Amino acid sequence: MNTNILSLRRLLLKAPLVSLALPLFSEIRFAQAQPSSVIDAKAEILGISVTLAGVKIIFPELSDNGNSIPISFTVNPPLGRSINQIEIIAPGNPYPKLLKINPGVHYLAYQFATRIRLATAQNVWVIAKLDNDQVIGAFAPTVLTSSSCWDGT
Amino acid sequence: MATLENMINRTRITVSESKQDASLLDVKILIAHVMENGYRLNDDSQRIPAHIITDLSVSLNSAVVFSLSISTGIAANPIFMFPIKKPERPSKLAVAWIDDLGEKGFATKEIFIQ
Numbered sequence: 098m099n100t101n102i103l104s105l106r107r108l109l110l111k112a113p114l115v116s117l118a119l120p121l122f123s124e125i126r127f128a129q130a131q132p133s134s135v136i137d138a139k140a141e142i143l144g145i146s147v148t149l150a151g152v153k154i155i156f157p158e159l160s161d162n163g164n165s166i167p168i169s170f171t172v173n174p175p176l177g178r179s180i181n182q183i184e185i186i187a188p189g190n191p192y193p194k195l196l197k198i199n200p201g202v203h204y205l206a207y208q209f210a211t212r213i214r215l216a217t218a219q220n221v222w223v224i225a226k227l228d229n230d231q232v233i234g235a236f237a238p239t240v241l242t243s244s245s246c247w248d249g250t
Numbered sequence: 251m252a253t254l255e256n257m258i259n260r261t262r263i264t265v266s267e268s269k270q271d272a273s274l275l276d277v278k279i280l281i282a283h284v285m286e287n288g289y290r291l292n293d294d295s296q297r298i299p300a301h302i303i304t305d306l307s308v309s310l311n312s313a314v315v316f317s318l319s320i321s322t323g324i325a326a327n328p329i330f331m332f333p334i335k336k337p338e339r340p341s342k343l344a345v346a347w348i349d350d351l352g353e354k355g356f357a358t359k360e361i362f363i364q
Contacts, residue, residue, distance in 0.1 A: 164326070165325035165326070169331070190322075192322050194323075199316055199318075201313065202313050202314070203313060203315040206274060206335075210329075210330070210331040210332070212328065213323050213324060213325060214322070215323075
């Protein structure tokens with residue numbers, strides 16, 4: 098009888114600890130659920146619905162001069178999918194579609210680097226159109242101190 | 251003057267082994283071109299007309315690696331860098347471009363496999 102009371106006491110002492118631990122587990126589960134919700138994130142650029150996934154852009158956050166900014170990117174299409182077209186888009190430029198790449202048979206790595214011009218501080222997008230008409234992409238923000246459009250020199 | 255020598259000399263191709271992946275080759279294409287975007291003014295405050303490369307294609311042994319549609323947003327003296335799969339036999343990489351004034355350029359590079 099005495100031992101039963103003691104074990105009940107022990108159990109009651111542990112109860113608050115369990116109630117503290119439960120939210121912790123739910124936090125972990127929530128944290129694990131984050132990546133899939135990020136993959137499902139969508140955005141719209143120039144009327145194109147873009148799934149924010151599969152593209153990695155290397156781009157400077159601050160540029161002194163908009164005339165020549167290096168950009169490089171890698172596109173990783175979902176397994177079993179191929180890419181029909183890749184575009185670099187700068188929505189703040191007079192002609193937002195800077196470059197279109199139509200891949201051929203030997204272009205398998207889907208990596209590319211070039212130098213672009215920007216008119217103003219903006220988000221630069223790289224989007225890829227897949228063979229199932231899905232569009233994946235990413236954007237990189239940059240701040241300019243000098244535009245490439247109104248330079249009279 | 252668009253002489254043959256001028257057309258070839260304006261386009262330079264460099265091919266090197268990729269440092270990240272031994273099965274790839276890094277290709278760098280550099281073109282000497284003003285890529286005038288049409289928004290700049292000269293000393294007399296007159297607008298400088300646009301003059302840009304509009305299309306470029308890269309091929310390996312006559313098979314297209316990719317083709318580009320280019321707008322005013324690409325910097326002067328454009329450079330394009332990309333990897334290709336290392337060919338199993340000696341191959342020829344070719345680049346051809348055309349601008350909005352009808353000027354053309356091309357270059358080829360032999361790829362030797364050791």
